[in-house]
Amino acid sequence: MEKTIRVNRLSKxxxxxxxxxxxxxxxxxxVKMEVFEAAQYYEAMVCxxxxxxxxxxxxxxxxxxxxxxxxxxxxxxxxxxGVEPTKQTKLLRELLQIGQILTSHSxxxxxxxxxxxxxxxxxxxxxxxxxxxxQQALELKHAATELVVAIGAREIHSINALVGGFSSVPxxxxxxxxxxxxxxxxxxxxETVKLFGSLKVPEVESPPRYACLSAEGEYAVMDGVxxxxxxxxxxxxxxxxxxxxxxxxxxxxxxxxxxxxxxxSFGGETYFVGALARVNNNFKLLSxxxxxxALETSTRFPSACPFANNLAQAIELVHFHDRxxxxxxxxxxxxxxxxxxxxTPKAGKGIGVTEAPRGTLIHEYEVGADGRVVTANIVTPTAxxxxxxxxxxxxxxxxxxxxxxxxxxxxxxxxxRAYDPCFSCSTHFLKLKLDRKx
Amino acid sequence: xRAGVFSFTACYGCQLQIIKMEELMEVxxxxxxxxxxxxxxxxxxxxLDVAFxxxxxxxxxxxxxxxxxxxxxxxxxxxxxxxxxxxxxAIKSFMDEGEAERIVYGEEFRKHLHAVSPRPIxxxxxxxxxxxxxxxxxxxxxxxxxxxxxxxxxxxxRHSVCLECKIKENRCLLDYGVPCxxxxxxxGCFALCPSNNAACEGCRGALQDANLxxxxxxxxxxxxxxxxxxxxxxxxxxxxxxxxxxVEKMRE
Numbered sequence: 001m002e003k004t005i006r007v008n009r010l011s012k013x014x015x016x017x018x019x020x021x022x023x024x025x026x027x028x029x030x031v032k033m034e035v036f037e038a039a040q041y042y043e044a045m046v047c048x049x050x051x052x053x054x055x056x057x058x059x060x061x062x063x064x065x066x067x068x069x070x071x072x073x074x075x076x077x078x079x080x081x082g083v084e085p086t087k088q089t090k091l092l093r094e095l096l097q098i099g100q101i102l103t104s105h106s107x108x109x110x111x112x113x114x115x116x117x118x119x120x121x122x123x124x125x126x127x128x129x130x131x132x133x134x135q136q137a138l139e140l141k142h143a144a145t146e147l148v149v150a151i152g153a154r155e156i157h158s159i160n161a162l163v164g165g166f167s168s169v170p171x172x173x174x175x176x177x178x179x180x181x182x183x184x185x186x187x188x189x190x191e192t193v194k195l196f197g198s199l200k201v202p203e204v205e206s207p208p209r210y211a212c213l214s215a216e217g218e219y220a221v222m223d224g225v226x227x228x229x230x231x232x233x234x235x236x237x238x239x240x241x242x243x244x245x246x247x248x249x250x251x252x253x254x255x256x257x258x259x260x261x262x263x264x265s266f267g268g269e270t271y272f273v274g275a276l277a278r279v280n281n282n283f284k285l286l287s288x289x290x291x292x293x294a295l296e297t298s299t300r301f302p303s304a305c306p307f308a309n310n311l312a313q314a315i316e317l318v319h320f321h322d323r324x325x326x327x328x329x330x331x332x333x334x335x336x337x338x339x340x341x342x343x344t345p346k347a348g349k350g351i352g353v354t355e356a357p358r359g360t361l362i363h364e365y366e367v368g369a370d371g372r373v374v375t376a377n378i379v380t381p382t383a384x385x386x387x388x389x390x391x392x393x394x395x396x397x398x399x400x401x402x403x404x405x406x407x408x409x410x411x412x413x414x415x416x417r418a419y420d421p422c423f424s425c426s427t428h429f430l431k432l433k434l435d436r437k438x
Numbered sequence: 439x440r441a442g443v444f445s446f447t448a449c450y451g452c453q454l455q456i457i458k459m460e461e462l463m464e465v466x467x468x469x470x471x472x473x474x475x476x477x478x479x480x481x482x483x484x485x486l487d488v489a490f491x492x493x494x495x496x497x498x499x500x501x502x503x504x505x506x507x508x509x510x511x512x513x514x515x516x517x518x519x520x521x522x523x524x525x526x527x528a529i530k531s532f533m534d535e536g537e538a539e540r541i542v543y544g545e546e547f548r549k550h551l552h553a554v555s556p557r558p559i560x561x562x563x564x565x566x567x568x569x570x571x572x573x574x575x576x577x578x579x580x581x582x583x584x585x586x587x588x589x590x591x592x593x594x595x596r597h598s599v600c601l602e603c604k605i606k607e608n609r610c611l612l613d614y615g616v617p618c619x620x621x622x623x624x625x626g627c628f629a630l631c632p633s634n635n636a637a638c639e640g641c642r643g644a645l646q647d648a649n650l651x652x653x654x655x656x657x658x659x660x661x662x663x664x665x666x667x668x669x670x671x672x673x674x675x676x677x678x679x680x681x682x683x684x685v686e687k688m689r690e
Binding site: 040041042043044045047048049050053056057060061062063064066103107111112121122123124127141145153154155156157159160162167168 | 448449450451452453454455457458463466471477478525526527529530533537538539541542572573630631634635636639666669673
């Protein structure tokens, strides 16, 4: 016999989707992430447009991840037209990306995820009972916002990060103010690790392949090779390393009729990208304080439990504070307005790969001799995680079947939220439909 | 005041501007967001004093949803470039029918997309106020909310980005050969982009009495082709009636 449970329009995630689960007895027949966000056509809309406009347009794919799209498009376009940005430009872009990760993680952790664990419907209700958490969240948010606004001139959809360089840069004194502010808010980041380390989360088994950027000697964010490893095998066995130019051979995007978001697999295998993948694969490269904070929790990395993604985000808050402070301290004496080179368009191809808040983001463009885009391709973190989420839900549901339907829905929503999906990027929201066949 | 925040085809940047605003706690004292999916599960389906609608319409199933919101609310605010003018997603509306679907999803998949040509929301429902920008400016949202709470009818600004840029005593980018859309674009942003040495992209939509013939002639003198000028007008607000009819004429 079949039964249907629907939680229509899963909330507190970014975008519109339904989750449909079909159960017969104790067996899960089918899990579908039905993304019904209106499809995005950015890859088609930039065709025929001049290259300089592309990063600014691509930032509009998503308000949550705009700097990440903007930066990744910049890297790809610059490779295509043959421009090498200066060291200062690269550092400022990294600061923007870090600012994006800090704002995105703190918003997700405190606004969208935490209310679930403390038993509140939403952050507004939580605020009156736990002003201390709201205080921490606000402190993190203020510091990260100030960073993004100072570098990119606006928090959402930055203005001055152009192909070739920045059209405006902060003053030296602003750079020192930012460093001082982050040194203060770092404490809130450390408290966030303690808080999320103390939350009880279910142990859920999930497919063990995790992928992210990897680079020699650094916790890669802006460049590197794409490395995927199985976190459960010893010595991170079955590690696959891909140069970015090879991504098309291994990262396969495919479509499902019930979803406007694309799905992706890594060499035919299900995998996970995002904070948990980065912390799993690159734990040793985290800042000393981030590692120390992580080791003080009871969770050990690598972890194959998607709920640990929340804790991984908290750990990254500490790491990226440290990295941002390091960059800012280095720029305090040297920052200056650099001229943006005049770019003569030439035909070429370019691929940009960065670590967005939710994982590895790939942009690829082909630019014609007239400087206009010929083709564009984007692989988003959420598209890469959809298949992983479906498979984890399939493994998790049998353990929940003794619960009433509304509780099952809540638990599954928590799980989906731990992935921090972004359907605006992968197109775009989640309703839960549970079919119980008995 | 009972308010709802809704989203159609957009990037969520405008909703984010609301939940990230410094004055949010103050706003929450006066406004009860009874229907706001991004922050809370949907529980309320009743009448609203004000509905903030982000995003344009790009799927057939969004049309009845938007009309239902219109029936529920006294006052409807179009939030941001996509809802006001179509925004970036409406660039697709200038492509050949089905072309974008074919490039991104392939011909086979087209039937699953429920796509309609992207348009601003006022193609389908009456809009009381347009809060412009890509994304909206937090202080403008704050001001609008205060006006609505005290029962004052808000009035839209009717001046260009250029005016604000002059007040800020910026150097004129057009004088330096940079194709800037300040002269034909609604102000309210305090010329944020030109103040950062970047050209105005036209995200706040077509200024009501913009002299488009003079503007495109100016662009031509800067070496911008007519085809490119057309793309510039189509980028954020090509589906507003002023730009639409002008672009139509350019095609002839």
